[in-house]
Amino acid sequence: MTIAVPAQIAERRSLKIDFTWPVLITFALLLCVLVILPVTWLVIYSLSSVDEVTKAREFTLAHFANLFTDPEFVNPLITTLVVAVSSSTACCVIAAPMGWLVARTDLPYTRAIRALVTASFVTPPFLGAIAWEILAAPNSGLLNQLYRFVTGAEQGEYLFNIYSLPGLIFVIACYTFPYIFVLIANALDRIPGDLEDASAILGGKTWTTAWKVTIPLALPALLAGVLIAFLQAMILFGSPAILALPAGFHTMTTKIWSLFQYPPKPELAAAASLPLLVVTVLLLRGQAMILGRKGYSIVGGKGADPRLIKLGWFVVPAMGFVAIVLMMPVFLPYFALFNAAFSPIATTLLTPLNFTLHNLHFTFFELSSTQVALKNTFILGSLAATLGTVLALVISYITAREAVTGHRFLGFLATAPIAIPGIVLGVGLFLSYTRPPFVLYGTLWILLIAYITIELPAAYQQLQSAFRAVHSELEDASRILGATRLRTLRDVTAPLLRTSVIATWCFIFVSVIRELSAAIMLFTSETKVVSVLIFDLKESGDLGAIAVLGLSMLLLTFTVVILMNRIPGFGGTRLRNT
């Protein structure tokens, strides 16, 4: 045996070419193009203008001067900061106690609660915003109608006005709180029971232990969650476009978008995009610094299961709190959409008498854009999920195994897009791919590139941590037996990572379906996706068709996620709240 094996290796080596290096170089180049190209064009445009006579591009700081002095831009900038700070604070106040209740107490139905949080995560925020219009528009909103019915208040009086700054903050918080919840719940899941036991042995009561041990250990995760919630609120396009514009104010994202209306001002749009980019980079640095200290939370090694705090009678208010929180992003909006889909008028309460299939028929048999949009969305979702997963898999393999020199740079490139808000990337890609050598505008490719770029960081981070969990000995064995890196990856590593790969695939698919801010900059009439179609319909107020499309979209999302997790041998474990 010992003689035969080297002989076999020698034989194989002579026959096979190792594709490792070409593949690695290709991927590195690909990443450079994906990330560096759009950002470069953004910077160039923001710092230049076209001379009207010579048609040459000339250096100027005028756009930035304009940006920081003209109230037309300063006001949206301030509004954006107010929205981001308030909604992330609100998220924190709600999601942190809820995460703690679910992970650390004997609260019942925690699986269902986690599933419902996942549902609010996969619900596109713009769809939620439209549903909240149906619920809480001051005069026609269902909740305000109920309020007037119950209290007998005059026509014109209302309880909620969704077309307002607080309304916008509320709706954004509804769909960003899952980020904080998940981070907190997962962090609390991981805190070993020993530390709490120690506290208890030393005489600490339940609440003392929670206050002095558990909560401090979860603090880094909380801060990280707040930062992500802040970023999400800052870069969201759909919700402000739907709720802020009718109320007469802009946020930065809607302003950038409006700069692309005729006559387009790409230079100003590029300049307006850069502050978002800078703030994002700074915040992520901050997050990295905070999370860099998290090491102490797992000192206990493989510890005992976390100790669940007994809630006693407190379970009633706790359950009530959780139920109310989940009403906001899930139950109430889904009800509103269902009502709008089957009632003749969106804000008329559905009864067996007025039930109609008109909207369903119109959306699927008359509205000619439906089919194209559904097809495009499905193609782009599956392609982006597949290619994105492969890309993330290869890069995380390279970085986790330190396979090539310069792997750190690859890792950096794969994470960098996290700092690029969707609408900014949209502007950058528009500037990059409407000119030679890559004229991709008008094709599905430009959207595919956008989606892959946007989702790469999350996919990469998920798979990288999965790789770290698989010991390299198994791969070494395969390499010693003569397999190339690629073959090892395919035959040994990939099967071990199956669960994570599926989770990543689902994550990208779902994220693509709910993406609007990049797509709104990049679509053409033939490459429209469902999210853009819904936004179009929103502008002409066709709520019935929106509700039908929105519900179909949710159905598609849930079906794919559930199927991928149920196919035998394809995963088995459920998709966690990621």
Next chain:
Amino acid sequence: MRDIKITRRGVLKGATALTAVTVFAEPIRAQAPAAAAITPELIAAAKKEGKLSFYTAMDLAFANRIGKTFQDKYGIAVRVERSGAERVFTRIGQEYTSNIRAVDVANTADAAHCIVWTKNGWLEPYMPEEVAKHYDKAYYDPNGLYITTRILVSPIAYNTNLVKKEDAPKSFKDLLDPKWSGKLVKAHPSYSGTIMNATFQIARDIGWSYFEQLAKQKVMQVQSATDTPKKIQLGERAVMVDGAGYLVIRYKEEGAPLEIVYPEEGTPLAQGPSVLFKAAPNPNAGKLFQNWMHTREAQQFLVDWARQYSAHGQTVEKPSVRPLRAIKLMKEDPEGVYKSADDIKKRYSAIFKV
């Protein structure tokens, strides 16, 4: 203002400066194209292409209905791309500058767009037979570059559950009364062509100060002229400042508690011309559609179903729709809109903050 209250034809003859503009834009006028009938050859060639894309600012339901009707008749699939006229204009511009030739036929609600497209040399001359025969010359370009498919008015309207008839506004100026604060909904000139023209005409006839005062009334700002009728139908706001009059009539006839008001100062007017693009990917299907859309059959459908005004001389008016000749209209001026559109968008967003 000399055009007010004369015949329907006369109104639009004076109201459109389009014909004059074309002469001005193309000093060397090409031979006017011969009137084309819907021939079996055209149908066969169109069927061979099998599909067509129609960019339009018509309201969503009607745009898809007219596409479906054509599809049922000729077996040619119509992809309807609906948005506000200003958005449609932006989209076509963006696509053409990126060398994307996707649009076959476009229908706008802002005649100024035809001036730009003509100057760019993007339009295909084509003269459907019935247009040459039955349309007044005010409604089409003699070179066959554009034809008025529909005529739109942008009146005031209100929800009768929320406003009593005697309290209803009678003029634009009435809407400045503090009692309407927080009760108004208005569409946007950067989105809608009808509203672009309405804004131009109101600013010209009443003055920009009108909008400055109106902006203090906590106006709900939506985008589409087809959305304001929906907002008052829902009862979300009591009064629409501007928007598609035809939708108000349609919803009213479906039982919605709506009433239309033709303001004392005059009702803004906008023509909705259609064009065929030179670089159309489906030129024959495009011709067939442009031809069919202006036949009496399609135009009567427009009058009966959509409650819009037709420029076809043989269409029969719908009794429930007040004829144009009985409405005091503002004067349309596409050339003026063409010259000041960018300025209007800028001033408007400075006043209304969005």
